[in-house]
Amino acid sequence: MTTRPKTLTPEFLEGLVQRVPGGTGNTWKLTEVYTGDLLVELPQSSEADIEQAAAKAREAQAVWGSWPLKKRLDVMKRFHTLVIENQMLITDLIQAESGKNRRMAFEESCDVPMGTSHYIKRAPKVLKDRKHAGPVPVLSHSTEVRRPKGVVAIIAPWNFPFATGVSDTIPALIAGNGVVLKPDNKTALSPLLGIRLLEQAGMPEGLVQVVCGEGPDVGPTLLANADYVMFTGSTATGRIIGELAGQHLIDCCLELGGKNPMLVLDDANVDEAVHAALFGGFGNSGQICMHIERLYVHEKVYDEFRDKFVAATQAMKIGAEYGFGPDLGSLVSVDHKDRVASHVDDAVAKGATVLTGGKPRPDLGPAFYEPTILEGVTQDMLAGSMETFGPVVGLYKFSSDEEGIALANDTEYGLNASVWSTDAKRAQSVARRIESGNVNINDILATAYASKGTPSGGLKQSGVGARHGDQGLLKYTDAQNIAVLKKQVMEPQGKQTYDAYAKQTQTSLKLMRKLRLR
Template identity: 85%
Template sequence: MTTRPASLTPEFLDSLVKRVPGSTGNTWKLTEVYTGDLLVELPQSSEADIVKASADARAAQEIWGSWSVKKRLGVMKKFHRLVIDNQMLITDLIQAESGKNRRMAFEESCDIPMGTSHYIKRAPKLLKDSKHAGPVPFLSNSTEVRRPKGVVAIIAPWNFPFATGVSDTIPALIAGNAVLLKPDNKTALSPLFGIQLLEEAGIPPGLVQVICGEGPDVGGPMLANANYVMFTGSTATGRVIGELAGKNLIGACLELGGKNPMLVLEDANIDEAVHAALFGSFGNSGQICMHIERLYIHDSIYDEFRDKFVAETQKLNVSAAYDFLPDMGSLVSVDHKDRVVSHVEDAKAKGAKVLTGGNARPDLGPAFFEPTILEGVTKDMLAGATETFGPVVGLYRFKTEDEGIALANDTDYGLNASVWSKDLNHAGEVARRIDSGNVNINDILATAYASKGTPSGGLKQSGVGARHGDQGLLKYTDAQNIGVLKKQVMGPQGKQTYDAYAKQTQTSLKIMRKTRLR
């Protein structure tokens, strides 16, 4: 029997959900995924709650936004320490609400210190006023000032509730904004604790407001009261968020779905690729935006790869435990498990072969599903064309490199890809031909995603904009242009005719180009 961590007392959990405004009187039964037992009743927010929360956030933002960048970063340094000091408690929360194995929950908790540390280092330069040349050499200049947007709406998914919800909040705060954060109802506890740690670190009370409710109920009011939105979730919902952002004339960054390929070239190290494919396919029970659902192997090594991959998959420890032993945990909910089952059953009915797995495991917990490898998946199957988002991967052969690249690109999505080869230069050439916002060479996803200095986003229907990198902070700002003219020289001077002024301007433009002044 699974024993819940002693840290998750009713008193502690109740203290977290008290942060959520809930005048509706309605609650969401937030359960422990491994057992289905109730953890806490989560209040649901009304439109009036959201209007008040946004007003309170704006009031706090006036204080926070007036602080120097150095002072704001001082708070973030304290927050960084608090996260590390509380990392095992955060891991307990993530596990209980999401059902993932403890290794994955711990690794999720590491994302916040890494991202926070990067922006602590980078923000002073990015947010500093920068002076540029004006139109008239020596007599004019222009200063670029980075101003906070105001209130940023952040809508976080259930698969990485702490990492996405809090890591997207951090650069928004560093830029001087307030935040309206909406976690998924199923996984609201770890983000709520993250906000508690931010307040302990010293952000003004009310600067980050947590809104809970179903997307159709709270999404519209949130965006109507925000100046920018960061959304992570499905492509279908992303379209709705994009429409709402356009209606409210606010900016949006959207990280959406994927149907991510792994391309194993003829000269790849098979054992290393097999080992990586285990995580790529079954990490977090396949509930990673960047995980692998389509695995393309060169025909010359296909049989060896397939047999080793199946054998290693069958060795995985799939179980419910609050320790580091399991390789894979549960899916997030019974509803999601049923979705994964429907994809596998559809594939089987249309001729796909199950090499291993393929079954729900109610003996382990209500939402467990076996790691599953399919062969013979085609695009007329649910598992062949749409995102399954579970521990299910299809294996495919390719004979030529061009064929493999074409197959990898044969999707409406473009979030992540993986290329395997002993020749790194050649693998880099292949990577540049893949239509994906992230491509990892001899890795699945961590190398690209954890490179916090480089933007990470999707192509095609996998999103708009990016998190991380300079863009991941600057998107939460507006650029203000302050132009200064020291002497009134723009236009005819004295009795000069416009004809003479025009000729003078043409000469000046030629000289400036020749001397590279402009």
């Protein structure tokens, strides 16, 4: 029987949700995924609540944005310490609300201090004023000033509620913004704890507001009162968010769906690739935007890979535990479990073969589903073309690098890919031809995503913009151009005719190019 951690008392949980405005009078029954038992009643926010939240965040932002960057970063340093001190409590909370295994919940909790530490170090250089040459050498110059957007709307998904909800909030705050965060109803607790820790670290009260509700109820009002939106979720919803942002003439960053490929070349270390594929296909029970759903293996090593992969998958431990024992936890909800099952059932009905798995596990909990490997998946199957977002992997053969690359690119998505080879130069060549925002060589996803200094985003239908890197901070700012002209020389001087001035300008342009002044 699953025993809930003693840290998650009713008083603690009620204290977290008290900050959520509930003007609708309705609540969402937020449950412990392993058991289906009620954790807490989550208030649902009204349009008026959202408008008021944005107004409060905007008022607090006027103060926060006026603080020197160093003062804001001092808050982030204290926050970094608090997250690490409370990491096991955060892990407990993530597990209870999402149902993921403890290793995955702990690793999710690591993302926030990693990202925070990166921007603590990088922000002074990225956000500092930059002086540029003006149109007239010596007599003019221009300064690029980075100003906060104002109020940033962050819409976080249920699969990594703490990592996305809080990690996206941190650079927005460092840039000087206020934030209105909308977590998913199913997983609102860990982001709420993150905001509490930010306030304990010295962030002004009211700077980050949290509103809750279903997307169609909350989204339009949220975007109408924001100056920027960061959204992580499905491509279908991303299109709606992008359209709304356009209507309000605000910018957006969208990390959307994926149908991510893994290519195992003929010279790959098969044992290492098999081990990695377990996490690639089944990490977080397949509920990772960057996880692998299409696994292409060269025909020379296909049989060896398949047999070892099936055996390793069958040996995985699935369970509802708050310890580090299980390799797999639950799916996030019964509804999502049913969706995953429908993809597998559709594939089988249309001729695919289940090599292992393919069944729900109600004996373990209401939303558990076995890790599943399919052969013979085709594009006319749901599992062949749509994002399944569960512990389901399709195995495919290919006979050449050219064919493997073509198969990897045969999708509307382009979020993540994985290439396996013992020849680094060959792997790099293949990686550069894959239409994906992230490509990992001899790894699944962690190397790319954890490289906080490099932008991470999607191509094609997998998104717009990126998180991480300098771009992940600068996107939360507007560039202001302050230009200075020391002497009025950008027009004819004295009695000089414009004809003479034009000839002088042409000569000056040629000379500046020759001297590389411009």
